[in-house]
Amino acid sequence: MQKVKRILYSQKIAPYVFVLPFVLTFLVFFLYPLTTTIKMSFQDILPGQEQWVGLKNYQRLLTDKVFGQAVFNSLRYMVITCALLIPFPMLFAYMISSRSMKFAGAFKSIYFVPVLSSVVVAGLIFRMMFAEQPDAMMNSLLALFGQPAIWWLKLEYPSLLALVLLCCWRWTGMNMLYYLAGIKSIPTELYEAADIDGASAVQKFTKIGWPLLKPTTIYVLTISIYAGLAMFTESYMVFGNNASPHNYGLTIVGYLYRYGFEKLRMGYASAVGLALLVGALALNLVQLRLTGTIGKRGDK
């Protein structure tokens, strides 16, 4: 007993005890499922039946137009959300953290409220604001400009707008918070020096704020890429199911869900998953190489 205790408490063994919870989780809930996925991607699996089909699932993946559409949708969504959710939150955070800004705390709290709403709630709100009835919010807005009501969620760009706005609404506050943290760690002396040099507000931002916020930007970019690529529940909630008109709301994960859970083609869905895995890894590794920084994984 004593011996066991001594070994466990030794400086050599202790580090392994510390990282053990992660290693266990990794093995059981990550590595093992991952190997299963790899195996399944070479199989055709139906209840009570299982057969090896070689590369058939992957061949199909390459020729499937709907998969191409799903990849396109995911990438487009990712690019748009990154393009909106990085510069604007940065600018907002920068402006709001100025000493002459009044009520900054109250504003920050307000912007953060949407972050706290779950995707089910946010999805409900946006689905109903973008509803097709003439009285619904977005159609009322059109009416203000004398435009006829449209069916937002049945059209390509209007439904994309709904998804993008939902994303911006939910995450602007969060990204602002990341930038506020980044701005706080910029030494004030730099600004004082800039004041002495007579720099303008714009110059201060371009010469001090922007470069010193680069690490934050890289970080936010990473999580935005990840979130954009893995988007699914937002679309699921806004369209009410995974079968959006013309597949306008279909994402890669939605496609995986469709085949894995709705059509019960687990083998094929596994191939989709691995394709996404390779894509996500590649994107991140490119980024890792370019910046030397790494992102965070959102908890599910």
Next chain:
Amino acid sequence: MTTLETKTSRMPKSKRDYSPAARIFLLLFFTALAILVMIPLIAMVLGTFKGGAEMWRSGLNLKPEFQMWSLDYWRYLFTGITVDGELLPHKYFTWFGNSLMITVIQTVLSLFISAFVAYGFEMYHFKGKNAIFLCVLMEMMIPFEILMLPMYVQANAMGLLDNMWGIMLPFLASVSAIFFFKQYLSGLPKDLLDAGRVDGCNEYSIFFRIILPIMGPAMSSMAVLVGMGAWNSLLWPMLVLTSMDKYTLPIGLNTLFTPYGNNYDLLICGSCFAILPILLIYIFAQKFIVEGMTAGAVKG
């Protein structure tokens, strides 16, 4: 600059002043932004007074339409007495309780375990450390959705289906929290360990007695992120849980979307109410969050 300093020395606000005209512009700008952010929430709150049927008839909008107002929908949420004055019990508060419990347990355990693991990674050098940390990075880069099929089978094999632990277990050693805490700990002087050993602490009590207490700020900001994730998570709990009595709030709300039944009053009021608890927590914890983030999240 170490992160510890950033945390402990309260930095004065950035020295950036604007002209009075610019100040007014800023105030107006952020007020406008706040209004934009509030619009969906206001639409939802208005919707709770107009009821579920009206929500489907007209969508959500900003028209007050006081003549339609009724508190009956809220009464149904709290008393189970429907608009028609009949008793039709619902499970909202069971779900609410489940969510609350899972959020608290998951947040506490996840923070503790992740800090434990992060400490092991940051404070020790051991064989295989880099390889294992690479696994952390890999897990961070790969969307969980890819693995949900085999993870489901795995959870099933472990008897974790329809079980609160089945929801939590795969995410307790949260890679993003590990990464975050590791960043944070890297700012602590390693002398602390030796000092602790001199004082007669063993490897573990150093962590419990010395390190854990000074991780407060990092903990609080991670608590919000992890807690938010737990409170709002949808996809995985939806797969794991099957009995209505064990549902979490997002899944429960999601079942109310079904057209077969009379659920929409509950859906709209319940959605609104679901934001409250996490909002309260945020308001109380707000101050620590930015500080914690500044200390640990992103560094150049």
Next chain:
Amino acid sequence: MKRTLSLLIALVMVLGMCSFASAEGATKLTLWTFIDQHATFYNTMAEEWNKANPDRQVELEATVLGYDDMHNKFKIALQSGVGAPDMCDVELGQFPNVLLGEPQLVVLNDYMAPYIDTIVPSRLSIYSKGDNHYGVPTHVGATVAFYNVELLEAAGVDYKTIVTWDDWAEAGRKLKAANPEAYMGNAETTTSWQTNLMLTQQGADVQDNSNPDDPKPTVNTPELLKAVTMQQEWVKEGLSMVCPGGQVDTEQGKAWVNTGVCATVIMPEWYMSRFVDEIPDMAGKYAIAPAPVFEAGQPRSIGGGGTGTVVSLTCPDKDLAADFIVYAKLSEFGEQMIWNVMGFDPVNTAVWDDQELTHNPENKFNKYFLTNVFDTLNEVKDEIMYIPSTSISPTMNTYFNTTLWNNLYIDLLDPAEELQLAQDAIEADIF
């Protein structure tokens, strides 16, 4: 109305639970459904079953889940071999998915044997693989036309004179002239009720099932072209409106019917329960009649929708579960409940002739409508067609409901081209 009923049934349930508690050795059975009403129905039937079978008591635990959620979970449970409930309501459109591979479900032929002769045969075949029946049907879902008499009479139209689709469109033109706000009908974009009806009237289908093991999509057919072109013309002419919500059996769709601008709803019989429960303002305005046809003499109805209740192979007491569910849904008492409580047309057509049951003036469904639904049902009884649901149906429906109908009725694209595109896309998507 519905709530009073739910309350009553809830009370019965509570009482039922008390009796379960006292019943020694009751076997626990779990059941998933996606419809609240069904859960209450099953609980009531469990109560009845326990009265009738003191030696085979059941303790039913019915769980209501969301539609997508429940089906996906059930399919995964079948796939992984664990986690399935003992019984499950499976919607028709999803049924082929639970029959994939080797069905992990109990073959119900023997259990249903006593009732099989009086059941509409097509309602069994839709839940079958080969000769094995896996699902207990709930209703026939015979498609009928619901006419808004008030609206039509104001325009000088007598719905009884409508026999063909041309008559129907002509009536629509009269209606439109008298009341520009009104619509004769609607075009569906997320389902195919009317299109299926128009197809079977011409003796066609969207698939070629001559080899049951290898169904082939047949979308670019003259029959389908005729059906969709006609519907598209009606939309262009303003006779039909693209239905809010994609079809009338959605919240938006029901809200639209409730506004009173919709002269015809062509839907399966069970839609009358939606009228009664959720379209309150139209009470006393609608009459029920057979749907129009292309040429007199063609079949006027098709079975639409439905849920088949299945028993999982993992159920510990398969006999009990199967016997119970067959009793609940097919026994005389069960069939009466299905009409009285849920307003569905029972699959056991013997019940349709029971005047006392079907023409009960106190029945809420009879009260709502100007005519009795069973008069129409008995009239079309031998004309009720069906479209088989096969392994390729889910794939086809996904394409129809996300793309094809949208292209045809919203974007108003060329029907012939669209059908060819659909044919190609579906062929490419089939495993």
